[in-house]
Amino acid sequence: MYALELEDLVMHFGPVRAVDGVSLRIRKGSVVALVGESGSGKSTVGRSIVRLLEPTGGTVRLADADITHLSRRRLRPHRRDVSIVFQDPAGSLDPRLSVGDIVGEPLRLMRQRDTTGPVAEALRRVGLRPEVAQRSPHELSGGQRQRVSIARALISSPALLVADEPTSALDVSVQASVLNLLADLQRDLGFACLFITHDLSAVEYLADEVAVMYLGQLVEQGPRERIFGVPAHPYTQALLSAAPVPNPVAQRARQPVLLGDDLPSPIDPPPGCRFHTRCPVAVEKCRTVVPEARVIGEGGHQVACHLVSDDGTGPDVRERPGR
């Protein structure tokens, strides 16, 4: 069974096609990383899942319930199905409330009166002392504030956590500890997680599966070992080539692939394959024909590229001569 099923999710803001047909499933208890450049639509996917945004097309199912167009009132029973942690803890915590009120809010919204015990337990779980409940969020460090956001997100024991760049606004010195905390909590509590990030080393550490997004669409998805080991889409290969590689030999053999131009505008995305304006191996067909996603390997490894054959073989843009 799945904690989340997205079917052909579409989110347009007027002419801006932020998300344009994303299909993705997350099994109960597993972690899927959603990666891609900023502006690719990752956060918009996350916000649609927790229904901060109402999708303009497609379906969002949480634990088998279609929540795509539910009203605020009818969403209430689904509060236990999903929570979100945002990138910037300073901006997502109400400064007028105490930490205890912030962390206990999800329970109060579910009509639970006494939240003192659960709040203390939630704070303990994220490594904060119970006294922190009396403090105000602005008295805390960035890392502590993000622990508070995580405590609030998990106090209702959600089946799915959406974590949108949970460490990228933090000092580098505390990023690893917050990431470790998330990994420990996920292992101990067993929630499913959509981990939105552009930090590929964090992905390798946390994720069971990886979905790669480009300009509002998924270009490749599959088990982590396949995406890191045998990436098939030229965009995935380029992303990986730019990430720090733990193996220095591999690093030397493979130069970073420079994609040149910035991400094209989602207002008028390129026709055919959306990546063709930056793809080092594009052919004529790529300019006009949209590549369909196809399964190319075990674990549901899928890719949308004309040049990848059904057994997953195709160009590797990291191995082009002269690069």
Ligand code: SF4
């Ligand atoms: Fe490159 Fe063409 Fe494949 Fe798109 S379909 S990634 S342009 S080779």
Ligand code: MG
């Ligand atoms: Mg974002």
